[in-house]
Amino acid sequence: MTWLESAVDSPYGIHHLPYGVFSTTDNPARRLGVRVGDQVLDLKLVVTSGTCANCETCTALSSSTLNDFMALGPEVWSKVRTQLQDALTDETLAEPMSRMLTPVADVTTHLPFTPADYVDFYSSEHHATNLGRLFRPDGDALMPNWKHLPVGYHGRSGSLVPSGTDIVRPQGQRRTPDGEIVFGASARLDIEAEVGFVVGVGSQLGTRVATGDFTDHVFGVTLVNDWSARDIQNWEYQPLGPFLGKSFATSIATWVTPLDALAASRVPAPEQDPAVLPYLVEPDRYAYDLTLSVEWNGTKVSSPPFAGVYWTPAQQLAHMTVNGASLRTGDFFASGTVSGPEKDQRGSFLELSWSGAEPVKLDDGSTRDFLEDGDTVTISATAPGPRGTTIGLGEVTGTIRPAN
Numbered sequence: 001m002t003w004l005e006s007a008v009d010s011p012y013g014i015h016h017l018p019y020g021v022f023s024t025t026d027n028p029a030r031r032l033g034v035r036v037g038d039q040v041l042d043l044k045l046v047v048t049s050g051t052c053a054n055c056e057t058c059t060a061l062s063s064s065t066l067n068d069f070m071a072l073g074p075e076v077w078s079k080v081r082t083q084l085q086d087a088l089t090d091e092t093l094a095e096p097m098s099r100m101l102t103p104v105a106d107v108t109t110h111l112p113f114t115p116a117d118y119v120d121f122y123s124s125e126h127h128a129t130n131l132g133r134l135f136r137p138d139g140d141a142l143m144p145n146w147k148h149l150p151v152g153y154h155g156r157s158g159s160l161v162p163s164g165t166d167i168v169r170p171q172g173q174r175r176t177p178d179g180e181i182v183f184g185a186s187a188r189l190d191i192e193a194e195v196g197f198v199v200g201v202g203s204q205l206g207t208r209v210a211t212g213d214f215t216d217h218v219f220g221v222t223l224v225n226d227w228s229a230r231d232i233q234n235w236e237y238q239p240l241g242p243f244l245g246k247s248f249a250t251s252i253a254t255w256v257t258p259l260d261a262l263a264a265s266r267v268p269a270p271e272q273d274p275a276v277l278p279y280l281v282e283p284d285r286y287a288y289d290l291t292l293s294v295e296w297n298g299t300k301v302s303s304p305p306f307a308g309v310y311w312t313p314a315q316q317l318a319h320m321t322v323n324g325a326s327l328r329t330g331d332f333f334a335s336g337t338v339s340g341p342e343k344d345q346r347g348s349f350l351e352l353s354w355s356g357a358e359p360v361k362l363d364d365g366s367t368r369d370f371l372e373d374g375d376t377v378t379i380s381a382t383a384p385g386p387r388g389t390t391i392g393l394g395e396v397t398g399t400i401r402p403a404n
């Protein structure tokens, strides 16, 4: 058991230990931290208090971004995680280590890693079916390729922002219902509740990553809100996919949950029919049992279940490298909007309000279809941890500011 009282029975207990980058008013330098209970453990102080003379791992842990540590690979990740768990349960270290803790309420968190490329998939069958109905009511809801490959698009990694960043309402072109082409602030600003995966270990250009090698490359998981301007998107997207309707900002949670922490949350992934091509077959097909929660101005409006998503992150990784495209440390790929079969499991407001036909009621008595200026959306998630514990993923939140 840990000596840190706030970590006992906490969704941020020693079974979790997510990594982030933080600073404080006293010390504005960005440094790596591990969240434990209601505290942040300063990894730079941990390293400097030890006797190690700049080994690769200690140098990486003294960095201002997770990239160097993520590049070291799964053996190092596991070793450091075990060492942290040992230290946090060693009573003799309680006193010296307490001096390396800062309350989470007193820190500012930043983007935890320097993003390389960013890819967003479209892997929830319920979401893709709903969007197909709403965007293309005259065609089949699912495109003919959808069950054969994880559909995705390249996003704009420079517009990934940390949780808490205000989101300025985007402006752009759209077509009015009368067919007029106009320019202005988006009137259909939406969210997408997603789960993101951070690549630690890269790969060589010209080679591919097998589904079974997922855990050799992926460091951890973080929640995503892929803000989407539906009016801009609906006019621009054919035939090359989303562009300016999504690239104005994508928010990510600032705590990265290591994959090791989610070992107990593995559950069988949905069966796939038709059978997939051999490069998408998984030696051990599993999903992660994360239940997301979407709050709109404090009202919980949805609980999207990630375990039901049709394409797994291992398949997404294999697909995005099957042509020989290389991976780099800091690459980030998101699941796509997570929507379940039930109405209160939909991961976007476009679906929840059925394009405005069924407004969503908030606890303050107001109703909404799309986002208004001043609205705040917070996405959080829980997962089962080992031995009956719970893991709480770091939340991703953002508030809408008026168009410039």
Ligand SMILES: O=C(O)/C=C/C(=O)CC(=O)CC(=O)O
Residues within 6 Å of the ligand: 120, 121, 122, 123, 124, 127, 128, 131, 132, 135, 192, 194, 226, 228, 237, 242, 335, 336, 337
């Ligand atoms: O069906 C479409 O044309 C568009 C779909 C999306 O907007 C979804 C997207 O960004 C991918 C996802 O989040 O699932």
Ligand SMILES: [Ca+2]
Residues within 6 Å of the ligand: 120, 121, 192, 194, 226, 336, 337
């Ligand atoms: Ca998306």
Ligand SMILES: [Mg+2]
Residues within 6 Å of the ligand: 225, 226, 227, 228, 246, 247, 248, 249, 250, 251
């Ligand atoms: Mg976006």
